[in-house]
Amino acid sequence: QKEVEQNSGPLSVPEGAIASLNCTYSDRGSQSFFWYRQYSGKSPELIMFIYSNGDKEDGRFTAQLNKASQYVSLLIRDSQPSDSATYLCAVNLPALNFGKGTSLLVTP
Amino acid sequence: NAGVTQTPKFQVLKTGQSMTLQCAQDMNHNSMYWYRQDPGMGLRLIYYSASEGTTDKGEVPNGYNVSRLNKREFSLRLESAAPSQTSVYFCASSEGLAGSGDTQYFGPGTRLTVL
Numbered sequence: 001q002k003e004v005e006q007n008s009g010p011l012s013v014p015e016g017a018i019a020s021l022n023c024t025y026s027d028r029g030s031q032s033f034f035w036y037r038q039y040s041g042k043s044p045e046l047i048m049f050i051y052s053n054g055d056k057e058d059g060r061f062t063a064q065l066n067k068a069s070q071y072v073s074l075l076i077r078d079s080q081p082s083d084s085a086t087y088l089c090a091v092n093l094p095a096l097n098f099g100k101g102t103s104l105l106v107t108p
Numbered sequence: 109n110a111g112v113t114q115t116p117k118f119q120v121l122k123t124g125q126s127m128t129l130q131c132a133q134d135m136n137h138n139s140m141y142w143y144r145q146d147p148g149m150g151l152r153l154i155y156y157s158a159s160e161g162t163t164d165k166g167e168v169p170n171g172y173n174v175s176r177l178n179k180r181e182f183s184l185r186l187e188s189a190a191p192s193q194t195s196v197y198f199c200a201s202s203e204g205l206a207g208s209g210d211t212q213y214f215g216p217g218t219r220l221t222v223l
Contacts, residue, residue: 008148034212043198043214044151088151092205096212097167098143100150 004091006099014107019076021102023089026070032092033065033072038101039085047087048074079106110134112215114199120221121189129184129218131199139202140182141166141212142174144195151198157182158205189222196220 003026013019021035032051036044050056050063050072062075072091076083084106090096115130133140141156143166153166155174163174171193173185182201186193197218202210 043217045214046211049211090151096141097153098151100148 004089004097004099006087006089006102008100009103010105011102012105012107013079015079015081017079017106019079019083019104019106021074021076021087021089021104022071023073023099024071025089025091027091028067028070030091033063034090034096035061035063035072035074036088036090036098037085038088044088076104079104081106081108112199112201112213114197114215114218116218117216118219120223121186122223123190125189126185126187127189128186129197129199129220130181131183131215132181133199133201133213134180135201135203135213136179137201137203137213138179139205139210140176141200141202142172142182142184143198143200144168144193145198145217146195154184154197189220191222194220194222 005024034049035047037047038044048063050065053065053067056063060077064073086101086103088101089099112133138159142154143151145151152168154172155166157163157176160179175183199215200212202212204210
């Protein structure tokens with residue numbers, strides 16, 4: 001079984017802080033990495049994807065990929081209470097293999 | 109443009125009953141997927157269809173069958189429902205295989221309870 005691992009949390013950060021979410025994967029052949037956000041009772045929605053080593057920024061979100069260490073992370077700057085959700089890491093295998101998700105709570 | 113639609117939204121079955129979950133997309137996508145999501149287990153792939161006319165097993169296919177009826181529609185059938193199949197079922201689609209980098213778009217989900 002090819003694994004995608006995430007800390008289930010909950011991760012609690014104060015409003016305005018940086019939230020850091022981490023994900024590790026077992027298959028060195030993986031090429032595409034995705035972060036989805038899922039609000040309670042709703043379907044997942046894509047936040048970002050990354051293919052190359054390094055950082056990719058989109059607004060308040062930054063995805064970081066390190067293929068040598070087999071981890072991918074998501075940073076959320078200036079966290080807002082509306083960012084409170086479960087964040088799912090996914091890796092291509094060939095259809096997406098999802099981690100179990102990290103619950104993020106941003107407190108006012 | 110409705111995106112990915114699923115019917116029904118909720119369903120309660122008795123053990124041994126059968127039912128079909130329907131999924132349709134209006135984005136002209138080639139690939140479609142069925143996932144189940146259980147508390148603490150994340151999303152697990154049941155079946156996927158890379159293109160019209162093809163289907164492949166995912167991580168947890170036992171107890172399910174699928175039909176790619178046409179490019180738009182991908183149905184999931186439970187022939188003899190079991191309590192272990194109580195879950196939230198999500199259908200998704202993407203232009204190419206999600207692993208190729210194409211974004212997956214998810215439907216709103218079907219909440220199934222098997223008594």
